[in-house]
Amino acid sequence: MTLRLYDTLSRSLKEFEPLETGVVRFYACGPTVYKPPHIGNQRTFLFNDLVHRYLEWKGYHVRFVMNLTDVEDKIIDGALRAGTTIDGLTAPVIRGFFEELRALGALEADVYPRATRHVDSMVALIARLLERGQAYQADGSVYFDISAFPDYGRLSRVDLSAVRPGERVAADEYGKADVRDFALWKAAKEADARVGAAWPAPWGTGRPGWHIECSAMSIAELGETIDIHSGGEDLVFPHHEDEIAQSEGATGRPFVRYWLHVKHLLVDGTKMAKSLGNEYTLADLLQAGHSPAAIRYLLLAAHYRSELNFTFDALHDARAALRRLLDFEERLRPAAPAQVDHASPLPQLARRARTAFEQAMDDDLNVPAALAALFTFVRETNAALDQHLAPAADLAAARQLLEDADRVLGILSLARQRVATLDPEFLAWVQQTLARREEARARRDFASADAIRASLAAAGIVVEDTPQGPRWHPER
Numbered sequence: 001m002t003l004r005l006y007d008t009l010s011r012s013l014k015e016f017e018p019l020e021t022g023v024v025r026f027y028a029c030g031p032t033v034y035k036p037p038h039i040g041n042q043r044t045f046l047f048n049d050l051v052h053r054y055l056e057w058k059g060y061h062v063r064f065v066m067n068l069t070d071v072e073d074k075i076i077d078g079a080l081r082a083g084t085t086i087d088g089l090t091a092p093v094i095r096g097f098f099e100e101l102r103a104l105g106a107l108e109a110d111v112y113p114r115a116t117r118h119v120d121s122m123v124a125l126i127a128r129l130l131e132r133g134q135a136y137q138a139d140g141s142v143y144f145d146i147s148a149f150p151d152y153g154r155l156s157r158v159d160l161s162a163v164r165p166g167e168r169v170a171a172d173e174y175g176k177a178d179v180r181d182f183a184l185w186k187a188a189k190e191a192d193a194r195v196g197a198a199w200p201a202p203w204g205t206g207r208p209g210w211h212i213e214c215s216a217m218s219i220a221e222l223g224e225t226i227d228i229h230s231g232g233e234d235l236v237f238p239h240h241e242d243e244i245a246q247s248e249g250a251t252g253r254p255f256v257r258y259w260l261h262v263k264h265l266l267v268d269g270t271k272m273a274k275s276l277g278n279e280y281t282l283a284d285l286l287q288a289g290h291s292p293a294a295i296r297y298l299l300l301a302a303h304y305r306s307e308l309n310f311t312f313d314a315l316h317d318a319r320a321a322l323r324r325l326l327d328f329e330e331r332l333r334p335a336a337p338a339q340v341d342h343a344s345p346l347p348q349l350a351r352r353a354r355t356a357f358e359q360a361m362d363d364d365l366n367v368p369a370a371l372a373a374l375f376t377f378v379r380e381t382n383a384a385l386d387q388h389l390a391p392a393a394d395l396a397a398a399r400q401l402l403e404d405a406d407r408v409l410g411i412l413s414l415a416r417q418r419v420a421t422l423d424p425e426f427l428a429w430v431q432q433t434l435a436r437r438e439e440a441r442a443r444r445d446f447a448s449a450d451a452i453r454a455s456l457a458a459a460g461i462v463v464e465d466t467p468q469g470p471r472w473h474p475e476r
Ligand code: AMP
Pocket: 029, 030, 031, 032, 033, 039, 040, 041, 042, 043, 044, 045, 069, 230, 231, 232, 233, 234, 235, 262, 263, 264, 265, 266, 271, 272, 273
């Protein structure tokens, strides 16, 4: 079965075929590390993780690179305001970023290049652009000449009719009304040097523009042509448009074969944005008692090309859906083998579900359809189990199906990890409390047993009595 991906440049679904057989080169625009990410950013980062995992699931060797933007306008402003250097400002944000990625179950990238550690590659790329007549110097800065790059505007389909040659924009971020020559290198201001954001270059001391950072890091880490480049939809213009111009302007080769863009996470219908202050961070949600697995479920469950409106109701629904999967998984634990003398439908149901799951994911990573296939499987299998149609040996086929799907989704494994990360003292308390409850039950003191169960529930521990004895798990 072949994967098809929606490519923003051609505005079409394209069959995925990497440049080199079996190997995928994948670059994702990473965080701007002046402030912790919000869960909108995490939506995009988890989408990257989904792409990474699914390509590996399909058998590709994936070389996955995510950069850290650790020098640009907002970072310099932030460092100035905090009276520190850019490294001083970004170090704790970078640490927190990695912690959050781990907490949300994202697989690690092969490399996380930092812009400040790649300035040499940026200077070299700008030199190439100057040599090829795609860029020019002005007052110690260097600008990209968009009139010298005929393909400019192809990705974002921006209106070029009002562009006057030679008009320039120096800001890292600008809107479609500002289609102009953009800065590759910005002459150092006095303040830049003060915060450690000034480097030598043949055309004068300064610092790279935001867009050249990603072109240079992508080429340095993955080569001149890569397979996949991703980011949130806000990056189409100007960031990715400018990346294409810089990279292809310098190398004369195609830069990216598939452009993938994630629609925004909204709050009350407005984009969640660090600059708007309407953001929730992972830490906010964890403090409010929500689990990483439910948050991951919520952020992955909608298709990446539809907007997702964040609400606490949606988060509760995600948690309930996740719980259905976990309860089902629990039901598949081998009990005493049932005596079944007819063929069980489970292996066939599992085969069908796997095919449906893969078809959905192949269709531009359609997670909602893939989850629907899993829930159909849950329903059908539960019905078979209710009718005692499945011998214990066949439960393995069903468990295997869940495991397999979870290598892509990474949700059940994350929910399970919670037990492993519980504090050992707390774990010991849970075990002792459970033992006290068993003693109460043994002397038929059900009032005490219920009270103990309630105190466990208050601590976030759910106890379920099964024919094999009580089982417990952290609230999901
Ligand atoms: P930033 O740290 O602002 O550079 O953003 C990191 C990534 O998050 C980029 O790929 C952005 O496009 C993406 N992003 C920013 N806001 C949102 C949002 N509300 N929903 C989804 N992705 C977003």
